[in-house]
Amino acid sequence: MRPHGLPESASHPVVTPLSPSVVYASETPDALDDQYEGRVHGYTYSREGHPNADVIARRLDDMEGASGGVVTGSGMAAVSAVLMGLLQTGEHVIGGDQLYGRSLRLMKEDLPRLGIATTLADPGDVEAIRAAIRPETKLILVEAVSNPTLAVADIDGIAALCREHGLLLVVDNTFTTPRGFKPFDHGADIVIHSVTKLLAGHSDVMLGYVVAKDAALNDRMRVFSVTTGMTPSPFDCWLAERGLLSFDLRFDRAEATAARLADHIAGLPGVKRVLYPTRHDHPDHGRAETLLKGRGCNMVSFELDGGRDAANAFTRAAEGLSFAPTLGDVGTTLSHPASSSHRALSPENRAELGLHEGFFRVSVGLEDPDTLCRIFEDAITAATS
Structure with missing residues:
Protein backbone atom coordinates (compact mmCIF):
# COMPACT_ATOMS: atom_id res chain seq x y z
CA MET A 1 0.00 0.00 0.00
CA ARG A 2 1.39 3.42 -0.99
CA PRO A 3 1.64 6.02 1.78
CA HIS A 4 -1.27 8.44 1.71
CA GLY A 5 -0.56 11.69 -0.08
CA LEU A 6 2.52 10.54 -2.02
CA PRO A 7 2.08 12.18 -5.42
CA GLU A 8 2.49 10.41 -8.73
CA SER A 9 4.98 11.96 -11.17
CA ALA A 10 5.90 11.41 -14.79
CA SER A 11 9.41 12.74 -14.03
CA HIS A 12 12.05 11.75 -11.50
CA PRO A 13 14.21 13.71 -9.04
CA VAL A 14 17.72 14.70 -10.08
CA VAL A 15 18.94 14.46 -6.48
CA THR A 16 18.55 11.13 -4.70
CA PRO A 17 15.59 11.40 -2.30
CA LEU A 18 16.34 11.17 1.40
CA SER A 19 14.56 8.12 2.88
CA PRO A 20 14.51 8.46 6.68
CA SER A 21 11.83 5.84 7.28
CA VAL A 22 12.79 3.30 9.95
CA VAL A 23 10.29 0.67 8.83
CA TYR A 24 8.98 -0.50 5.45
CA ALA A 25 5.59 -2.13 4.98
CA SER A 26 5.07 -5.35 3.01
CA GLU A 27 1.75 -6.59 1.63
CA THR A 28 1.69 -10.10 3.17
CA LEU A 245 30.05 14.43 -6.63
CA SER A 246 32.98 16.81 -6.10
CA PHE A 247 35.44 14.29 -4.70
CA ASP A 248 37.83 14.03 -7.67
CA LEU A 249 38.12 17.80 -7.96
CA ARG A 250 38.62 18.24 -4.22
CA PHE A 251 41.22 15.50 -3.95
CA ASP A 252 43.33 16.72 -6.88
CA ARG A 253 43.31 20.34 -5.68
CA ALA A 254 44.15 19.46 -2.09
CA GLU A 255 46.86 17.01 -3.17
CA ALA A 256 48.60 19.62 -5.33
CA THR A 257 48.50 22.15 -2.49
CA ALA A 258 49.77 19.56 0.01
CA ALA A 259 52.85 18.87 -2.12
CA ARG A 260 53.58 22.58 -2.35
CA LEU A 261 53.01 23.16 1.37
CA ALA A 262 55.32 20.28 2.29
CA ASP A 263 58.13 21.76 0.22
CA HIS A 264 57.53 25.23 1.63
CA ILE A 265 57.58 24.38 5.32
CA ALA A 266 60.51 21.97 4.91
CA GLY A 267 62.77 24.97 4.41
CA LEU A 268 61.59 26.95 7.44
CA PRO A 269 63.70 27.33 10.60
CA GLY A 270 62.36 25.40 13.57
CA VAL A 271 60.96 22.52 11.48
CA LYS A 272 62.71 19.27 12.36
CA ARG A 273 61.22 17.13 9.60
CA VAL A 274 58.46 17.04 7.00
CA LEU A 275 56.76 13.87 5.80
CA TYR A 276 55.11 13.73 2.38
CA PRO A 277 55.26 10.69 0.07
CA THR A 278 56.47 12.45 -3.09
CA ARG A 279 59.37 14.21 -1.36
CA HIS A 280 62.77 12.59 -1.94
CA ASP A 281 63.57 12.74 1.78
CA HIS A 282 60.52 10.66 2.71
CA PRO A 283 61.76 7.37 4.22
CA ASP A 284 59.55 5.36 1.84
CA HIS A 285 59.93 7.57 -1.22
CA GLY A 286 60.99 4.74 -3.55
CA ARG A 287 58.08 2.55 -2.52
CA ALA A 288 55.70 5.49 -2.80
CA GLU A 289 56.80 6.12 -6.36
CA THR A 290 56.19 2.49 -7.29
CA LEU A 291 52.93 1.99 -5.39
CA LEU A 292 51.27 5.39 -5.72
CA LYS A 293 52.71 6.28 -9.13
CA GLY A 294 53.45 9.90 -8.23
CA ARG A 295 50.32 10.53 -6.16
CA GLY A 296 50.82 11.88 -2.67
CA CYS A 297 47.36 12.46 -1.09
CA ASN A 298 46.32 15.59 0.80
CA MET A 299 48.06 14.79 4.08
CA VAL A 300 51.30 16.40 5.32
CA SER A 301 52.97 15.65 8.64
CA PHE A 302 55.77 17.63 10.24
CA GLU A 303 57.55 18.11 13.54
CA LEU A 304 58.47 21.36 15.25
CA ASP A 305 61.38 22.03 17.57
CA GLY A 306 60.26 22.96 21.05
CA GLY A 307 57.85 20.17 22.02
CA ARG A 308 54.44 20.90 23.58
CA ASP A 309 55.16 24.61 24.14
CA ALA A 310 55.87 25.08 20.44
CA ALA A 311 52.79 23.01 19.57
CA ASN A 312 50.54 25.24 21.69
CA ALA A 313 52.08 28.39 20.23
CA PHE A 314 51.69 27.08 16.69
CA THR A 315 47.97 26.32 16.96
CA ARG A 316 47.33 29.70 18.59
CA ALA A 317 49.15 31.49 15.77
CA ALA A 318 47.69 29.48 12.86
CA GLU A 319 45.04 32.06 12.05
CA GLY A 320 42.05 30.73 10.16
CA LEU A 321 42.97 27.04 10.49
CA SER A 322 40.97 24.66 12.64
CA PHE A 323 42.81 22.65 15.26
CA ALA A 324 40.67 19.51 15.36
CA PRO A 325 41.11 15.70 15.42
CA THR A 326 39.79 15.18 11.90
CA LEU A 327 40.82 15.21 8.27
CA GLY A 328 39.28 15.60 4.85
CA ASP A 329 37.39 18.86 5.32
CA VAL A 330 37.17 21.49 2.58
CA GLY A 331 39.27 23.65 4.90
CA THR A 332 42.73 22.79 6.20
CA THR A 333 42.76 21.21 9.65
CA LEU A 334 45.57 20.62 12.13
CA SER A 335 45.80 17.51 14.29
CA HIS A 336 48.18 16.81 17.17
CA PRO A 337 48.35 13.01 17.60
CA ALA A 338 49.84 13.15 21.11
CA SER A 339 46.72 14.94 22.37
CA SER A 340 44.11 13.33 20.10
CA SER A 341 44.27 10.20 17.95
CA HIS A 342 47.18 8.56 19.82
CA ARG A 343 46.66 9.97 23.30
CA ALA A 344 45.74 6.52 24.64
CA LEU A 345 49.29 5.32 23.94
CA SER A 346 52.01 5.83 26.51
CA PRO A 347 54.62 8.53 25.83
CA GLU A 348 57.11 5.72 25.26
CA ASN A 349 54.86 4.03 22.68
CA ARG A 350 54.28 7.34 20.91
CA ALA A 351 58.03 8.00 20.86
CA GLU A 352 58.57 4.60 19.23
CA LEU A 353 56.23 5.72 16.45
CA GLY A 354 57.94 9.10 16.13
CA LEU A 355 54.92 10.97 17.52
CA HIS A 356 56.65 13.54 19.68
CA GLU A 357 54.96 16.57 21.25
CA GLY A 358 55.96 18.79 18.35
CA PHE A 359 54.46 16.45 15.74
CA PHE A 360 51.46 17.61 13.67
CA ARG A 361 49.31 16.01 10.99
CA VAL A 362 47.86 18.43 8.45
CA SER A 363 44.81 17.69 6.31
CA VAL A 364 45.18 20.17 3.47
CA GLY A 365 41.99 21.74 2.17
CA LEU A 366 40.97 23.97 -0.69
CA GLU A 367 42.41 27.32 0.38
CA ASP A 368 44.54 29.43 -1.94
CA PRO A 369 48.01 27.79 -1.85
CA ASP A 370 49.88 31.10 -1.45
CA THR A 371 47.69 32.09 1.47
CA LEU A 372 48.08 28.70 3.13
CA CYS A 373 51.87 28.77 2.85
CA ARG A 374 51.92 32.24 4.41
CA ILE A 375 49.71 31.15 7.32
CA PHE A 376 52.00 28.21 8.08
CA GLU A 377 55.16 30.28 7.78
CA ASP A 378 53.84 32.93 10.15
CA ALA A 379 52.59 30.36 12.67
CA ILE A 380 55.81 28.33 12.61
CA THR A 381 57.85 31.50 13.06
CA ALA A 382 55.72 32.51 16.03
CA ALA A 383 56.01 29.04 17.56
CA THR A 384 59.75 28.61 17.23
CA SER A 385 61.18 32.11 17.57
Whole structure:
Protein backbone atom coordinates (compact mmCIF):
# COMPACT_ATOMS: atom_id res chain seq x y z
CA MET A 1 0.00 0.00 0.00
CA ARG A 2 1.39 3.42 -0.99
CA PRO A 3 1.64 6.02 1.78
CA HIS A 4 -1.27 8.44 1.71
CA GLY A 5 -0.56 11.69 -0.08
CA LEU A 6 2.52 10.54 -2.02
CA PRO A 7 2.08 12.18 -5.42
CA GLU A 8 2.49 10.41 -8.73
CA SER A 9 4.98 11.96 -11.17
CA ALA A 10 5.90 11.41 -14.79
CA SER A 11 9.41 12.74 -14.03
CA HIS A 12 12.05 11.75 -11.50
CA PRO A 13 14.21 13.71 -9.04
CA VAL A 14 17.72 14.70 -10.08
CA VAL A 15 18.94 14.46 -6.48
CA THR A 16 18.55 11.13 -4.70
CA PRO A 17 15.59 11.40 -2.30
CA LEU A 18 16.34 11.17 1.40
CA SER A 19 14.56 8.12 2.88
CA PRO A 20 14.51 8.46 6.68
CA SER A 21 11.83 5.84 7.28
CA VAL A 22 12.79 3.30 9.95
CA VAL A 23 10.29 0.67 8.83
CA TYR A 24 8.98 -0.50 5.45
CA ALA A 25 5.59 -2.13 4.98
CA SER A 26 5.07 -5.35 3.01
CA GLU A 27 1.75 -6.59 1.63
CA THR A 28 1.69 -10.10 3.17
CA PRO A 29 3.77 -12.53 5.25
CA ASP A 30 4.57 -14.37 2.01
CA ALA A 31 5.88 -11.14 0.51
CA LEU A 32 8.06 -10.57 3.58
CA ASP A 33 9.41 -14.12 3.28
CA ASP A 34 10.32 -13.39 -0.34
CA GLN A 35 12.36 -10.38 0.76
CA TYR A 36 14.18 -12.09 3.62
CA GLU A 37 14.91 -15.17 1.53
CA GLY A 38 16.28 -13.14 -1.40
CA ARG A 39 13.68 -13.89 -4.05
CA VAL A 40 12.82 -10.18 -4.38
CA HIS A 41 14.59 -7.03 -3.26
CA GLY A 42 12.94 -4.88 -0.65
CA TYR A 43 13.48 -3.07 2.62
CA THR A 44 12.11 -4.13 6.00
CA TYR A 45 13.74 -2.36 8.93
CA SER A 46 16.36 0.31 8.39
CA ARG A 47 18.92 -1.35 10.66
CA GLU A 48 18.97 -4.10 8.03
CA GLY A 49 19.40 -1.68 5.14
CA HIS A 50 17.83 1.35 3.53
CA PRO A 51 17.86 3.02 0.10
CA ASN A 52 20.39 5.76 0.90
CA ALA A 53 22.91 3.23 2.22
CA ASP A 54 22.54 1.17 -0.94
CA VAL A 55 23.05 4.21 -3.17
CA ILE A 56 26.30 5.27 -1.49
CA ALA A 57 27.53 1.66 -1.30
CA ARG A 58 27.10 1.20 -5.03
CA ARG A 59 28.95 4.45 -5.74
CA LEU A 60 31.85 3.39 -3.53
CA ASP A 61 31.83 -0.09 -5.08
CA ASP A 62 32.27 1.50 -8.49
CA MET A 63 35.18 3.62 -7.25
CA GLU A 64 37.02 0.60 -5.80
CA GLY A 65 36.13 -1.76 -8.64
CA ALA A 66 34.14 -4.04 -6.36
CA SER A 67 30.59 -5.12 -5.58
CA GLY A 68 28.54 -5.86 -2.47
CA GLY A 69 30.23 -3.35 -0.16
CA VAL A 70 28.84 -2.60 3.31
CA VAL A 71 28.32 0.96 4.57
CA THR A 72 28.65 1.37 8.34
CA GLY A 73 28.07 4.13 10.86
CA SER A 74 31.77 5.08 11.08
CA GLY A 75 35.22 4.16 9.81
CA MET A 76 35.97 2.28 13.04
CA ALA A 77 32.72 0.36 12.60
CA ALA A 78 34.07 -0.81 9.23
CA VAL A 79 37.35 -1.88 10.87
CA SER A 80 35.37 -3.70 13.56
CA ALA A 81 33.18 -5.40 10.97
CA VAL A 82 36.34 -6.98 9.55
CA LEU A 83 38.19 -7.87 12.73
CA MET A 84 35.21 -8.89 14.84
CA GLY A 85 32.93 -10.07 12.07
CA LEU A 86 35.47 -12.43 10.47
CA LEU A 87 37.74 -13.54 13.34
CA GLN A 88 36.95 -15.83 16.24
CA THR A 89 38.46 -16.83 19.56
CA GLY A 90 41.79 -18.59 19.19
CA GLU A 91 42.71 -16.92 15.91
CA HIS A 92 45.48 -14.39 15.29
CA VAL A 93 45.72 -11.13 13.34
CA ILE A 94 48.74 -9.05 12.32
CA GLY A 95 48.42 -5.28 12.13
CA GLY A 96 50.72 -2.60 10.85
CA ASP A 97 52.44 -0.82 13.74
CA GLN A 98 51.54 2.55 12.20
CA LEU A 99 47.75 2.21 12.31
CA TYR A 100 45.29 4.90 13.35
CA GLY A 101 45.17 5.25 17.14
CA ARG A 102 41.76 3.64 17.65
CA SER A 103 42.69 0.77 15.35
CA LEU A 104 45.78 0.24 17.49
CA ARG A 105 43.64 0.26 20.62
CA LEU A 106 41.27 -2.30 19.10
CA MET A 107 44.23 -4.50 18.25
CA LYS A 108 46.01 -4.13 21.58
CA GLU A 109 43.14 -4.13 24.07
CA ASP A 110 39.78 -5.22 22.69
CA LEU A 111 40.64 -8.17 20.46
CA PRO A 112 42.83 -9.87 23.11
CA ARG A 113 39.97 -9.46 25.59
CA LEU A 114 37.85 -11.54 23.20
CA GLY A 115 40.51 -14.20 22.83
CA ILE A 116 41.83 -13.01 19.46
CA ALA A 117 45.63 -12.70 19.53
CA THR A 118 47.31 -9.76 17.82
CA THR A 119 50.81 -8.78 16.71
CA LEU A 120 51.98 -5.43 15.37
CA ALA A 121 54.77 -5.26 12.80
CA ASP A 122 56.32 -2.76 10.39
CA PRO A 123 54.19 -2.81 7.19
CA GLY A 124 57.19 -1.62 5.21
CA ASP A 125 59.22 -4.68 6.18
CA VAL A 126 57.87 -7.89 4.66
CA GLU A 127 60.29 -10.03 6.65
CA ALA A 128 59.01 -8.50 9.90
CA ILE A 129 55.48 -9.40 8.80
CA ARG A 130 56.61 -12.91 7.85
CA ALA A 131 58.20 -13.39 11.26
CA ALA A 132 54.90 -12.51 12.95
CA ILE A 133 52.87 -15.19 11.13
CA ARG A 134 51.61 -18.08 13.25
CA PRO A 135 49.68 -21.24 12.32
CA GLU A 136 46.51 -19.55 13.65
CA THR A 137 47.03 -16.27 11.75
CA LYS A 138 44.01 -15.38 9.58
CA LEU A 139 44.53 -11.87 8.25
CA ILE A 140 46.86 -8.89 8.01
CA LEU A 141 45.58 -5.31 8.35
CA VAL A 142 47.62 -2.38 7.06
CA GLU A 143 47.04 1.19 5.95
CA ALA A 144 48.29 1.95 2.43
CA VAL A 145 49.62 5.26 3.76
CA SER A 146 49.64 5.31 7.53
CA ASN A 147 47.94 7.69 9.91
CA PRO A 148 49.67 9.95 10.92
CA THR A 149 53.29 9.26 9.92
CA LEU A 150 52.53 8.71 6.21
CA ALA A 151 54.58 5.52 6.10
CA VAL A 152 53.95 3.61 2.86
CA ALA A 153 53.21 -0.09 3.25
CA ASP A 154 54.81 -2.71 1.02
CA ILE A 155 51.42 -3.81 -0.25
CA ASP A 156 52.78 -5.89 -3.12
CA GLY A 157 55.18 -7.77 -0.86
CA ILE A 158 52.57 -8.36 1.85
CA ALA A 159 50.04 -9.50 -0.76
CA ALA A 160 52.51 -12.11 -2.04
CA LEU A 161 53.09 -13.24 1.55
CA CYS A 162 49.34 -13.57 2.11
CA ARG A 163 48.94 -15.68 -1.02
CA GLU A 164 51.80 -17.89 0.14
CA HIS A 165 50.21 -18.52 3.53
CA GLY A 166 46.51 -18.37 2.62
CA LEU A 167 45.85 -15.18 4.61
CA LEU A 168 43.46 -12.31 3.96
CA LEU A 169 45.04 -8.93 3.20
CA VAL A 170 42.96 -6.02 4.51
CA VAL A 171 43.93 -2.50 3.38
CA ASP A 172 42.63 0.69 4.97
CA ASN A 173 42.60 3.03 1.98
CA THR A 174 41.33 6.13 3.80
CA PHE A 175 44.32 8.43 3.21
CA THR A 176 45.00 7.40 -0.36
CA THR A 177 41.35 6.93 -1.47
CA PRO A 178 40.46 5.16 -4.74
CA ARG A 179 41.71 8.27 -6.54
CA GLY A 180 45.25 7.69 -5.35
CA PHE A 181 45.46 3.92 -4.98
CA LYS A 182 43.48 0.78 -5.90
CA PRO A 183 44.23 -1.95 -3.32
CA PHE A 184 42.43 -4.71 -5.23
CA ASP A 185 44.82 -4.18 -8.15
CA HIS A 186 47.69 -5.01 -5.77
CA GLY A 187 46.32 -8.18 -4.21
CA ALA A 188 44.13 -6.92 -1.38
CA ASP A 189 41.20 -9.09 -0.33
CA ILE A 190 39.29 -6.46 1.67
CA VAL A 191 39.31 -2.64 1.47
CA ILE A 192 38.22 -0.27 4.24
CA HIS A 193 37.38 3.43 4.16
CA SER A 194 36.46 6.03 6.69
CA VAL A 195 33.98 7.82 4.43
CA THR A 196 33.83 10.50 7.12
CA LYS A 197 37.11 11.84 5.79
CA LEU A 198 38.05 12.71 2.22
CA LEU A 199 35.26 10.90 0.42
CA ALA A 200 32.43 12.83 2.08
CA GLY A 201 34.76 15.75 2.62
CA HIS A 202 32.74 18.36 4.54
CA SER A 203 33.04 17.40 8.23
CA ASP A 204 29.31 16.75 8.50
CA VAL A 205 29.15 12.97 7.89
CA MET A 206 30.09 9.94 10.02
CA LEU A 207 30.33 6.82 7.83
CA GLY A 208 32.52 3.84 7.04
CA TYR A 209 32.69 1.36 4.19
CA VAL A 210 34.15 -2.10 3.75
CA VAL A 211 34.14 -4.42 0.75
CA ALA A 212 35.67 -7.81 0.00
CA LYS A 213 36.37 -9.52 -3.29
CA ASP A 214 34.65 -12.62 -1.88
CA ALA A 215 30.86 -12.23 -1.72
CA ALA A 216 30.69 -14.67 1.20
CA LEU A 217 32.94 -12.39 3.27
CA ASN A 218 30.73 -9.41 2.43
CA ASP A 219 27.72 -11.37 3.65
CA ARG A 220 29.44 -12.22 6.96
CA MET A 221 30.45 -8.61 7.55
CA ARG A 222 26.98 -7.38 6.62
CA VAL A 223 25.30 -9.78 9.07
CA PHE A 224 27.68 -8.76 11.86
CA SER A 225 27.07 -5.07 11.12
CA VAL A 226 23.30 -5.49 11.21
CA THR A 227 23.39 -7.58 14.38
CA THR A 228 25.60 -5.12 16.26
CA GLY A 229 23.76 -2.01 15.07
CA MET A 230 26.48 -0.48 12.89
CA THR A 231 23.81 0.80 10.50
CA PRO A 232 24.53 4.22 8.95
CA SER A 233 22.17 7.16 9.12
CA PRO A 234 20.20 7.77 5.91
CA PHE A 235 20.94 11.48 6.22
CA ASP A 236 24.70 10.87 6.47
CA CYS A 237 24.53 8.59 3.43
CA TRP A 238 22.62 11.27 1.54
CA LEU A 239 25.21 13.92 2.48
CA ALA A 240 28.08 11.63 1.54
CA GLU A 241 26.61 11.07 -1.90
CA ARG A 242 26.59 14.83 -2.38
CA GLY A 243 30.23 14.98 -1.26
CA LEU A 244 31.27 12.31 -3.74
CA LEU A 245 30.05 14.43 -6.63
CA SER A 246 32.98 16.81 -6.10
CA PHE A 247 35.44 14.29 -4.70
CA ASP A 248 37.83 14.03 -7.67
CA LEU A 249 38.12 17.80 -7.96
CA ARG A 250 38.62 18.24 -4.22
CA PHE A 251 41.22 15.50 -3.95
CA ASP A 252 43.33 16.72 -6.88
CA ARG A 253 43.31 20.34 -5.68
CA ALA A 254 44.15 19.46 -2.09
CA GLU A 255 46.86 17.01 -3.17
CA ALA A 256 48.60 19.62 -5.33
CA THR A 257 48.50 22.15 -2.49
CA ALA A 258 49.77 19.56 0.01
CA ALA A 259 52.85 18.87 -2.12
CA ARG A 260 53.58 22.58 -2.35
CA LEU A 261 53.01 23.16 1.37
CA ALA A 262 55.32 20.28 2.29
CA ASP A 263 58.13 21.76 0.22
CA HIS A 264 57.53 25.23 1.63
CA ILE A 265 57.58 24.38 5.32
CA ALA A 266 60.51 21.97 4.91
CA GLY A 267 62.77 24.97 4.41
CA LEU A 268 61.59 26.95 7.44
CA PRO A 269 63.70 27.33 10.60
CA GLY A 270 62.36 25.40 13.57
CA VAL A 271 60.96 22.52 11.48
CA LYS A 272 62.71 19.27 12.36
CA ARG A 273 61.22 17.13 9.60
CA VAL A 274 58.46 17.04 7.00
CA LEU A 275 56.76 13.87 5.80
CA TYR A 276 55.11 13.73 2.38
CA PRO A 277 55.26 10.69 0.07
CA THR A 278 56.47 12.45 -3.09
CA ARG A 279 59.37 14.21 -1.36
CA HIS A 280 62.77 12.59 -1.94
CA ASP A 281 63.57 12.74 1.78
CA HIS A 282 60.52 10.66 2.71
CA PRO A 283 61.76 7.37 4.22
CA ASP A 284 59.55 5.36 1.84
CA HIS A 285 59.93 7.57 -1.22
CA GLY A 286 60.99 4.74 -3.55
CA ARG A 287 58.08 2.55 -2.52
CA ALA A 288 55.70 5.49 -2.80
CA GLU A 289 56.80 6.12 -6.36
CA THR A 290 56.19 2.49 -7.29
CA LEU A 291 52.93 1.99 -5.39
CA LEU A 292 51.27 5.39 -5.72
CA LYS A 293 52.71 6.28 -9.13
CA GLY A 294 53.45 9.90 -8.23
CA ARG A 295 50.32 10.53 -6.16
CA GLY A 296 50.82 11.88 -2.67
CA CYS A 297 47.36 12.46 -1.09
CA ASN A 298 46.32 15.59 0.80
CA MET A 299 48.06 14.79 4.08
CA VAL A 300 51.30 16.40 5.32
CA SER A 301 52.97 15.65 8.64
CA PHE A 302 55.77 17.63 10.24
CA GLU A 303 57.55 18.11 13.54
CA LEU A 304 58.47 21.36 15.25
CA ASP A 305 61.38 22.03 17.57
CA GLY A 306 60.26 22.96 21.05
CA GLY A 307 57.85 20.17 22.02
CA ARG A 308 54.44 20.90 23.58
CA ASP A 309 55.16 24.61 24.14
CA ALA A 310 55.87 25.08 20.44
CA ALA A 311 52.79 23.01 19.57
CA ASN A 312 50.54 25.24 21.69
CA ALA A 313 52.08 28.39 20.23
CA PHE A 314 51.69 27.08 16.69
CA THR A 315 47.97 26.32 16.96
CA ARG A 316 47.33 29.70 18.59
CA ALA A 317 49.15 31.49 15.77
CA ALA A 318 47.69 29.48 12.86
CA GLU A 319 45.04 32.06 12.05
CA GLY A 320 42.05 30.73 10.16
CA LEU A 321 42.97 27.04 10.49
CA SER A 322 40.97 24.66 12.64
CA PHE A 323 42.81 22.65 15.26
CA ALA A 324 40.67 19.51 15.36
CA PRO A 325 41.11 15.70 15.42
CA THR A 326 39.79 15.18 11.90
CA LEU A 327 40.82 15.21 8.27
CA GLY A 328 39.28 15.60 4.85
CA ASP A 329 37.39 18.86 5.32
CA VAL A 330 37.17 21.49 2.58
CA GLY A 331 39.27 23.65 4.90
CA THR A 332 42.73 22.79 6.20
CA THR A 333 42.76 21.21 9.65
CA LEU A 334 45.57 20.62 12.13
CA SER A 335 45.80 17.51 14.29
CA HIS A 336 48.18 16.81 17.17
CA PRO A 337 48.35 13.01 17.60
CA ALA A 338 49.84 13.15 21.11
CA SER A 339 46.72 14.94 22.37
CA SER A 340 44.11 13.33 20.10
CA SER A 341 44.27 10.20 17.95
CA HIS A 342 47.18 8.56 19.82
CA ARG A 343 46.66 9.97 23.30
CA ALA A 344 45.74 6.52 24.64
CA LEU A 345 49.29 5.32 23.94
CA SER A 346 52.01 5.83 26.51
CA PRO A 347 54.62 8.53 25.83
CA GLU A 348 57.11 5.72 25.26
CA ASN A 349 54.86 4.03 22.68
CA ARG A 350 54.28 7.34 20.91
CA ALA A 351 58.03 8.00 20.86
CA GLU A 352 58.57 4.60 19.23
CA LEU A 353 56.23 5.72 16.45
CA GLY A 354 57.94 9.10 16.13
CA LEU A 355 54.92 10.97 17.52
CA HIS A 356 56.65 13.54 19.68
CA GLU A 357 54.96 16.57 21.25
CA GLY A 358 55.96 18.79 18.35
CA PHE A 359 54.46 16.45 15.74
CA PHE A 360 51.46 17.61 13.67
CA ARG A 361 49.31 16.01 10.99
CA VAL A 362 47.86 18.43 8.45
CA SER A 363 44.81 17.69 6.31
CA VAL A 364 45.18 20.17 3.47
CA GLY A 365 41.99 21.74 2.17
CA LEU A 366 40.97 23.97 -0.69
CA GLU A 367 42.41 27.32 0.38
CA ASP A 368 44.54 29.43 -1.94
CA PRO A 369 48.01 27.79 -1.85
CA ASP A 370 49.88 31.10 -1.45
CA THR A 371 47.69 32.09 1.47
CA LEU A 372 48.08 28.70 3.13
CA CYS A 373 51.87 28.77 2.85
CA ARG A 374 51.92 32.24 4.41
CA ILE A 375 49.71 31.15 7.32
CA PHE A 376 52.00 28.21 8.08
CA GLU A 377 55.16 30.28 7.78
CA ASP A 378 53.84 32.93 10.15
CA ALA A 379 52.59 30.36 12.67
CA ILE A 380 55.81 28.33 12.61
CA THR A 381 57.85 31.50 13.06
CA ALA A 382 55.72 32.51 16.03
CA ALA A 383 56.01 29.04 17.56
CA THR A 384 59.75 28.61 17.23
CA SER A 385 61.18 32.11 17.57
